[in-house]
Amino acid sequence: MKPARRTILKMTPDARAAFVNAGFTRRGFIKSSGALIVTFSAASLAARVGFAQGGPGGAPSGVPVDRLDSWIAIAADGRVTAYTGKCELGQGLFTAQAQLVAEELSIPLSRLTLLQCDTSITPDQGTTSGAQSHPTNFNAGGLALAAASAREALVKLAATRLNVPVEQLVAVDGVVRLTTDPSRSVGYGELVGGRKFEVAIDKNAKRKPSRDWTILGKPVPRLDIPGLVTAEAEFVHNVRVDGMLHGRVVRPPAVGATLISVDEASIAGMPGVVRVVVKNSFVGVVAEKPWQAIQAAGKLAVKWTPGTGLPNQRGSYEYLRTLPSRDTLVVDSGDVEAKLAGAASIIKATYLYPYQMHGSVGSSCAVADVRSDGITIYAASQNVHALRGTTAMVLGRVRDDVRVIFRRGSGCYGINGADTVAFDAALMSQAVGRPVRVQLARKDEMAWENYGLPFVIDQRVGVDASGTIVAWDYEAWSAARGGRPGGGNPGNVATGFVAGFQPGAFAPRTPSPAPTQFVADNNTAPAYVRGRVAGKDGGVGTVQSERALTHRVLSPFFTGPLRAPERLQNTFAHESFLDEIATHVKADPVEYRTRHLTDQRLKDVINAAARTAGWERRLSPKPVSRDRVLTGRGFASQACEVDNSYVAMAADVEVNPSTGAVVVKRLVIAADAGPISNPDGLKNQLEGGAFHGISRTLLEEVTWDDQKVTAVDWRTYHSIPVGGDIPHIEVVLINQPAGKAMGAGETSIVVVGAAIGNAIFDATGVRLREVPFTPERVKAAIAAARTLGTR
Amino acid sequence: MMMTLKVNGRSHTVDVDPTTPLLYVLSDDLGLRGPKFGCGLGQCGSCTAIVGGRAVRSCSTPVSSVGSAEVVTLEGLGTSEKPHPLQKAFIDEQAAQCGFCLSGPILSAKALLDRNPKASDADIKQALSGVLCRCFTHQRMIAAIKKYADGRTA
Ligand code: FES
Ligand code: FES
Numbered sequence: 001m002k003p004a005r006r007t008i009l010k011m012t013p014d015a016r017a018a019f020v021n022a023g024f025t026r027r028g029f030i031k032s033s034g035a036l037i038v039t040f041s042a043a044s045l046a047a048r049v050g051f052a053q054g055g056p057g058g059a060p061s062g063v064p065v066d067r068l069d070s071w072i073a074i075a076a077d078g079r080v081t082a083y084t085g086k087c088e089l090g091q092g093l094f095t096a097q098a099q100l101v102a103e104e105l106s107i108p109l110s111r112l113t114l115l116q117c118d119t120s121i122t123p124d125q126g127t128t129s130g131a132q133s134h135p136t137n138f139n140a141g142g143l144a145l146a147a148a149s150a151r152e153a154l155v156k157l158a159a160t161r162l163n164v165p166v167e168q169l170v171a172v173d174g175v176v177r178l179t180t181d182p183s184r185s186v187g188y189g190e191l192v193g194g195r196k197f198e199v200a201i202d203k204n205a206k207r208k209p210s211r212d213w214t215i216l217g218k219p220v221p222r223l224d225i226p227g228l229v230t231a232e233a234e235f236v237h238n239v240r241v242d243g244m245l246h247g248r249v250v251r252p253p254a255v256g257a258t259l260i261s262v263d264e265a266s267i268a269g270m271p272g273v274v275r276v277v278v279k280n281s282f283v284g285v286v287a288e289k290p291w292q293a294i295q296a297a298g299k300l301a302v303k304w305t306p307g308t309g310l311p312n313q314r315g316s317y318e319y320l321r322t323l324p325s326r327d328t329l330v331v332d333s334g335d336v337e338a339k340l341a342g343a344a345s346i347i348k349a350t351y352l353y354p355y356q357m358h359g360s361v362g363s364s365c366a367v368a369d370v371r372s373d374g375i376t377i378y379a380a381s382q383n384v385h386a387l388r389g390t391t392a393m394v395l396g397r398v399r400d401d402v403r404v405i406f407r408r409g410s411g412c413y414g415i416n417g418a419d420t421v422a423f424d425a426a427l428m429s430q431a432v433g434r435p436v437r438v439q440l441a442r443k444d445e446m447a448w449e450n451y452g453l454p455f456v457i458d459q460r461v462g463v464d465a466s467g468t469i470v471a472w473d474y475e476a477w478s479a480a481r482g483g484r485p486g487g488g489n490p491g492n493v494a495t496g497f498v499a500g501f502q503p504g505a506f507a508p509r510t511p512s513p514a515p516t517q518f519v520a521d522n523n524t525a526p527a528y529v530r531g532r533v534a535g536k537d538g539g540v541g542t543v544q545s546e547r548a549l550t551h552r553v554l555s556p557f558f559t560g561p562l563r564a565p566e567r568l569q570n571t572f573a574h575e576s577f578l579d580e581i582a583t584h585v586k587a588d589p590v591e592y593r594t595r596h597l598t599d600q601r602l603k604d605v606i607n608a609a610a611r612t613a614g615w616e617r618r619l620s621p622k623p624v625s626r627d628r629v630l631t632g633r634g635f636a637s638q639a640c641e642v643d644n645s646y647v648a649m650a651a652d653v654e655v656n657p658s659t660g661a662v663v664v665k666r667l668v669i670a671a672d673a674g675p676i677s678n679p680d681g682l683k684n685q686l687e688g689g690a691f692h693g694i695s696r697t698l699l700e701e702v703t704w705d706d707q708k709v710t711a712v713d714w715r716t717y718h719s720i721p722v723g724g725d726i727p728h729i730e731v732v733l734i735n736q737p738a739g740k741a742m743g744a745g746e747t748s749i750v751v752v753g754a755a756i757g758n759a760i761f762d763a764t765g766v767r768l769r770e771v772p773f774t775p776e777r778v779k780a781a782i783a784a785a786r787t788l789g790t791r
Numbered sequence: 792m793m794m795t796l797k798v799n800g801r802s803h804t805v806d807v808d809p810t811t812p813l814l815y816v817l818s819d820d821l822g823l824r825g826p827k828f829g830c831g832l833g834q835c836g837s838c839t840a841i842v843g844g845r846a847v848r849s850c851s852t853p854v855s856s857v858g859s860a861e862v863v864t865l866e867g868l869g870t871s872e873k874p875h876p877l878q879k880a881f882i883d884e885q886a887a888q889c890g891f892c893l894s895g896p897i898l899s900a901k902a903l904l905d906r907n908p909k910a911s912d913a914d915i916k917q918a919l920s921g922v923l924c925r926c927f928t929h930q931r932m933i934a935a936i937k938k939y940a941d942g943r944t945a
Contacts, residue, residue: 237827237891291808359925362891442829713830714923721923722836723916723919
């Protein structure tokens with residue numbers, strides 16, 4: 001059997017996963033759709049929707065995004081297959097996209113199959129990340145426009161067929177019929193079944209108004225959950241292909257260590273060992289079985305140079321300030337110093353945020369089959385098209401040789417090891433000429449992933465005699481290295497780097513050029529300033545004297561986007577500081593927020609959260625108490641990226657001053673993310689983000705010694721377990737049926753740190769400015785305040 | 792070495808190194824999708840299987856220690872067409888995000904409630920104290936488990 005054919009046949013499990021994921025049983029599927037079962041042998045599917053299909057490398061010409069056939073195919077029996085470039089990461093997007101297509105195309109969900117992220121058959125929609133999937137696919141473009149185009153194309157075809165004007169026709173339940181005479185109708189299958197549309201996407205195709213929605217906007221249960229809870233769903237971790245071997249990587253023992261030599265004799269005769277693979281400082285062991293690969297990799301004698309050394313973790317925040325930096329001025333009214341000098345009082349504070357990790361529960365996994373006539377990669381990458389290019393670079397092959405097929409992975413929350421492990425598998429498969437599966441060891445996942453960025457943030461404001469903010473100055477230092485590999489930087493992640501590629505260049509730049517237009521830049525500027533650049537207000541606040549300046553320095557560790565990248569760190573600093581200012585001027589923190597905001601939607605979520613929480617107007621902190629357990633409440637809010645969702649949160653906490661333990665007892669969240677695609681899905685995301693935020697605020701921090709990362713498992717990096725303390729949570733959803741769709745996966749998490757910190761302050765009078773708020777830190781801060789007599 | 796394992800009601804004879812953790816036998820030799828490698832250190836629960844009525848971390852359980860005990864994995868409970876009532880409770884509560892961790896919460900809760908149908912909330916929390924979900928679906932999972940527990944004792 002030819003290799004190409006073999007790999008294509010391996011599409012069968014994913015075909016099954018696709019329709020199990022789409023909510024169909026296999027039997028039901030085969031019965032109902034002879035046509036589509038054929039399409040699942042990828043080659044014919046690709047041919048049917050109009051692309052050349054090569055070997056397993058596939059699709060030399062890519063998938064043209066402007067053609068309707070790239071997005072929607074209709075079989076003779078009326079079943080619809082839709083193709084999307086945005087994937088399911090656990091955020092419920094598969095179901096929401098299925099709802100979208102079914103709605104716009106007027107078909108029942110059960111008649112739809114949605115295929116996601118395969119470089120040979122789905123359009124390139126970039127990275128599934130950054131709360132951008134709803135903006136991309138649920139507004140006036142992407143999948144929404146494709147489905148609307150398809151519906152209009154079907155209506156036009158029916159007009160010709162039935163010989164009536166399109167105005168007299170309506171698409172309902174998979175048929176187009178006369179509005180006045182439902183008996184005169186024609187089914188989609190009859191209109192285009194098995195053929196291509198052969199038309200461009202119609203940029204003017206009309207979306208269905210949300211008042212007519214019957215599927216979108218409803219709490220449709222997630223189509224993939226039955227398959228998940230019964231283990232029918234296929235994760236990338238479950239992909240098994242014929243002749244597959246198992247690889248284990250051997251990473252350098254210290255940051256900056258490079259390979260001197262590998263003594264292959266050290267594992268000679270160990271059972272199942274197939275090959276030791278070395279490329280620059282990349283070392284891997286391939287064996288017949290996973291346990292054999294693990295044991296052999298553990299025994300392999302490898303010599304490394306010493307590491308390049310790491311800055312002392314104590315004092316590392318101050319160290320960031322001393323490094324050469326790339327500076328960016330987001331906004332500068334030019335009068336901040338003068339306004340501060342003339343203010344009735346000045347308030348200052350510095351906030352610290354550590355490196356944190358994505359810490360997926362499942363360590364990252366990929367399967368690669370590298371052959372001379374084509375390369376197939378199964379990966380949980382957030383960007384299959386980009387991974388195609390970087391894999392080719394790592395292997396010294398051309399992009400067109402590579403096909404990357406998305407398989408769901410362990411929730412990633414940003415760039416976990418999904419891309420790097422694809423390179424691991426590819427390098428090892430290339431060396432042995434057989435398919436190789438690699439799943440990273442826990443320590444290799446944790447010590448080498450792309451962490452969320454550490455931040456030092458200096459805040460200063462001036463307030464006038466009435467307590468109103470008259471000037472706000474923000475200056476931050478953060479450290480970064482590498483990031484997403486994108487289409488051309490495999491060295492941005494660990495494997496690409498050890499295999500010989502460099503991370504994207506770092507170019508210091510001081511001073512920053514003046515901004516030419518307002519960019520939210522991850523909520524660098526607080527919500528309370530007006531964000532005036534080039535005569536236009538980009539922000540949502542009232543403060544006119546404003547400056548926001550960032551310094552990016554080079555990190556010793558790889559970094560990358562982690563759920564609400566930088567927005568979370570910035571919001572922690574802004575919303576904690578706002579609370580400090582409110583205390584200083586003796587204002588209620590909720591009222592004080594709205595006093596400095598112009599945006600009604602942000603004010604609405606603030607008021608909704610306050611109302612639901614039963615927020616009573618008063619000053620923080622509460623009077624001094626010597627109770628065994630202190631209670632307090634805190635508030636925080638944000639307009640994410642100014643206009644990509646609005647959130648407010650009220651938190652109730654308990655603090656034990658003698659142990660320093662903080663328990664969050666209740667959270668109220670109000671959120672507005674535009675028109676709601678699926679209220680329960682949105683709620684699930686907001687809840688998950690909030691709890692994730694609690695864990696990150698109270699426990700999570702990457703630690704290191706003078707050579708290496710020491711947070712390498714769940715004893716050295718902490719996460720609240722399912723049996724741990726989680727609060728009662730109430731979610732208030734504000735729907736905006738006529739608004740634009742916004743991202744919501746990163747919305748609730750941004751406000752958690754400040755809401756908790758503000759609540760701890762309310763309870764204890766002690767301000768915590770460094771995350772995580774570990775018991776040791778809380779206890780020490782309270783003890784210090786009591787010794788000083790300030791509490 | 793040849794070994795016979797009873798998994799999800801069927802006998803399987805496999806040829807494995809007896810030191811191999813049960814997880815690899817289940818997921819690679821038997822091709823099961825339920826138990827998954829998360830940490831390999833007994834710290835997260837995604838490899839959970841029920842062995843002889845107890846929830847165990849299959850990543851840190853040598854296959855040789857299983858003997859003739861009955862092994863149940865997530866797929867051994869039910870199917871998407873006929874889910875086990877506990878799986879059904881997870882579906883009803885929509886208690887999953889990525890779903891990778893699910894062997895941990897579902898099988899830990901099942902083993903507990905099989906042994907002690909009247910388990911208290913504190914018992915349930917205790918049984919899940921070593922189970923991680925990094926999507927933080929905690930509240931829905933606990934709600935699903937309680938719903939199932941209440942349904943059985945009602
Ligand atoms: S994989 Fe077994 S406990 Fe984590
Ligand atoms: S649902 Fe993703 S780790 Fe639990």
